[in-house]
Amino acid sequence: MRGMDEFALIRLLNRRGSPGTGRPNETGVKTGIGDDAAVMKPSAGSDIVVSCDTMVETVHFLPETMQHYDIGYKAMASSLSDMAAMGARPRWALIALTVPSGPSGTWTAESLQELYDGLYACADRYGTVVVGGDTTSSKSLLTVTVTVIGEADEDRSLLRSSALPGDIVFVTGPLGNSAAGLHLLLKAGRPAVPIEDMEETVRSLVLAHRRPEPRIDAGAILASSEAGVCGALNDISDGLASEAWEIAEASGVRIVLDEERIPLSPELTRYASAAGRDPHDFALYGGEDYELVGTVRRERAAELAARFEVAGKRIWLVGEVAAAGAMNKTDKGAAANLERAPMPGVTLRSSAGVEKPLPKKGYNHFA
Amino acid sequence: MRGMDEFALIRLLNRRGSPGTGRPNETGVKTGIGDDAAVMKPSAGSDIVVSCDTMVETVHFLPETMQHYDIGYKAMASSLSDMAAMGARPRWALIALTVPSGPSGTWTAESLQELYDGLYACADRYGTVVVGGDTTSSKSLLTVTVTVIGEADEDRSLLRSSALPGDIVFVTGPLGNSAAGLHLLLKAGRPAVPIEDMEETVRSLVLAHRRPEPRIDAGAILASSEAGVCGALNDISDGLASEAWEIAEASGVRIVLDEERIPLSPELTRYASAAGRDPHDFALYGGEDYELVGTVRRERAAELAARFEVAGKRIWLVGEVAAAGAMNKTDKGAAANLERAPMPGVTLRSSAGVEKPLPKKGYNHFA
Known part of the structure; x- marks a missing residue:
């Protein structure tokens, strides 16, 4: 300039x-x-x-x-x-x-x-x-x-630290589209062209990456719910795994995500399949979806889902909140006497019911 | 990192x-x-x-x-x-x-x-x-x-646009120290040393450049004055000439600054003399003093000065506000039919009463 x-x-x-x-x-x-x-x-x-x-x-x-x-x-x-x-x-x-x-x-x-x-x-x-x-x-x-x-x-802001064991975890939209959009743009490796000029099949992924929409509408529904219905809330700027970790640590709880319930768009599934990638990697570790992840008291989850439906929107229930688990014994930094201290964390549960810990890794932009 | x-x-x-x-x-x-x-x-x-x-x-x-x-x-x-x-x-x-x-x-x-x-x-x-x-x-x-x-x-913020013809122009402290401090640091041309290690004679100039103090205290006195006493207000981040221009343009007035009334510290005068420079250049076109320049209704100027004195502080009355002058006939961009339209501006008046226009130039950091 x-x-x-x-x-x-x-x-x-x-x-x-x-x-x-x-x-x-x-x-x-x-x-x-x-x-x-x-x-x-x-x-x-x-x-x-x-x-x-x-x-x-x-x-x-x-x-x-x-x-x-x-x-x-x-x-x-x-x-x-x-x-x-x-x-x-x-x-x-x-x-x-x-x-x-x-x-x-x-x-x-x-x-x-x-x-x-x-x-x-x-x-x-x-x-x-x-x-x-x-x-x-x-x-x-x-x-x-x-x-x-x-x-x-007044006093109705929704914090990361308000998740309680027993809560249900929800997200406000399909995840991973933005990361898949980034992936395909980098693979193409040429100067960005207008979205209008892109192929129909990839347009929604590129749009998710370039023009994400902040979920002000969803935040408003959650904030206007009766006090205490919504627990913790975060936006997904660094991938679901990283954001769930933030809630888990701030609230001192363990979050269990059900792999098969994480919403994925058909475009993402198609793209990941063609690219030989697991679509869940985009959703869990990709970033910049800017959907919301939060928790709701278990007995109010259906009511909250209905409130979204009345507004012509929806939430996806993707997991639950448990009490913080015992510290992993293989944690190198843990002193022996801390081994049984409660430790927050995030796990991914398969459809067979097998849980594996999710790493805390977040979005690494161009790595 | x-x-x-x-x-x-x-x-x-x-x-x-x-x-x-x-x-x-x-x-x-x-x-x-x-x-x-x-x-x-x-x-x-x-x-x-x-x-x-x-x-x-x-x-x-x-x-x-x-x-x-x-x-x-x-x-x-x-x-x-x-x-x-x-x-x-x-x-x-x-x-x-x-x-x-x-x-x-x-x-x-x-x-x-x-x-x-x-x-x-x-x-x-x-x-x-x-x-x-x-x-x-x-x-x-x-x-x-x-x-x-x-x-x-409520509604008591002090704006640039509130100067009126007849107002007196004031500043809240000596000007040019910061620019002189910068001048001597650049002339020395070696990595910055702690202020405590600098020579006594230049310490206050370097301090003014490195650790300016925002005049929150002065702003509070001005804002707590009876409504309408203080006219326009600006902080001096880009030199007195540039800030006076901002008030003149926002208020649609002409500002006349009296050269001999602009407060200069003894350290600045000494430094400028040794460096063969006009100390007013530092005050008018140097930047980052972070003192305030403002206007006060003429009949309330003495009262405002007294309020500062009661608080153990002072203001310097450095000029006055006049109606916007006629547009300069040599202005190349001026259409003929606009020649006599009022035009804001800033002039510097010598002790002999001679006025010269001050350029709008502001602080050019390392030029």
Whole structure:
């Protein structure tokens, strides 16, 4: 990026941002982009919920995997997904962008505009107003950090630490599509083309990778359920195994996943078969599906499933929560006197009822 | 940075972050670091004020200018300064860090810990709780984005756009020290040494560059003044000329600065003289002083100055606000029929009463 000063760049990129009206309107924005900070009116009686997420060129995307628009869309989506994972309503966002400068910079004003189009399209779709940010130019890789501020009813945020033995584990959608989409894009090994130009058979997998949809809708149903119905909640950014581990550790429980109940799309099954891969690997260790995984009190699971159905959606019941098991005796780091201490963990149960421990490994982007 | 996974790194770096208590305490934090997002209770009746600021290796700091601790301290300080510039009380912060990886990475766990020590030291000093963030490792330059969330009394945030003709312009402290500190560090051209090891005569200039103090105290006095006493407000991150231009443009006025009234420290004057430079250049076009520049209604200026004195602080009255002037006839972009349209701007008035226009140029870090 050359020949444009920072202020001109900010003006260009944020020309659709909220300028602020001086009066709070339904967006809650009193002062938007253009002052030292943005000023907003939070809803009375709500908690505020805040998170940020960074995407970096070469770590989270490559020219082979994403178009400029997709990078923006996905950066916003992954931050909004953290709101879904808390059962929160996203309201406002800030975009911190570091743009490669100098002769090697391949980012033009046009490509940055496409990236911002993606950021704004996703924000708009989920009722989120961009209220600020910071733009820096450096001899670095493109880095975009999106901070999202949302709201939740007082003390009703859904945490990782609330799973109880006896709970049923659920997910909100088929898993592994995004990782399969990434797999096929990397295998193709050519610059990313528009999704519209891709073969019908792989389009949904690529779409899952490039334009994930944060499950704000599912989070809202869960948060609006009677208090205590939903236990723990997480979004699936690093694969089901890793996210289940986070819940297990935060809640001090063991999570048992039933392999055959994990929802897989027909497209994933077809693709994995053609590629000679186990589709469950994509679902368990692939990342960036941005569906939700959570737990529900056993006696309320049917009721929760019905609530989703009434809303024209569904959940999949994929396992259960048990008390933390005994520590594995072969654990090298375990002192002898800790051998029988309770230990959280995650296991995968086959249709024959055989359980095997799932490694904690998460998503390793381009490994 | 090699050989450490992201979660281990986050745990290490944030070991002093707020884990959250499940109950709101005086920090307002219900859920801190460790879930998908942080949950906080905003104060009843307050607006929330949000801003983010990015610092990148080579753009904002070099091995010659800053130690690791300083980078962290200053990254937090510059973000908190945006709260001061709104008259807001900073409350919570998120830290997004991208760490260079691979064989060329010179960042060790120890140097990152120093950087975080600086971030937390500054946050602690200003009553700000770190509630979250994101840590990424990439073959990139060190990039740190700090998002700060503060609070202000309803509709009492101090904006850039509120200057009125007739207002008096004030600043909250001597200017140019930070730029002079940078100048001498770059001239020395050797790896940064601890401030304690520097010569007494230059220590205050280097300190101003490495550990600026956001003027939260001054912002609080201004925000607590009777409504309408303080007009516009900005923090001085890019030099007085650039910040005055921002107020002039946002408010549609002309700002006249009196050269001899701009406060300069004895250290700056001495250093500039020895270096053969005009000390005003450091004050007007140097950056990162993080003092505040604002306007006050003319008839209330003495009262405001007295309020600062009662608090053991002071302001300097450095100029006045006039109606926007006529557009410069030599402006190449101006259509003939716009020639007499009002145009905002900034001028510098000498002790002899001669006014010259000040260029809008801001801080150009290492140019």
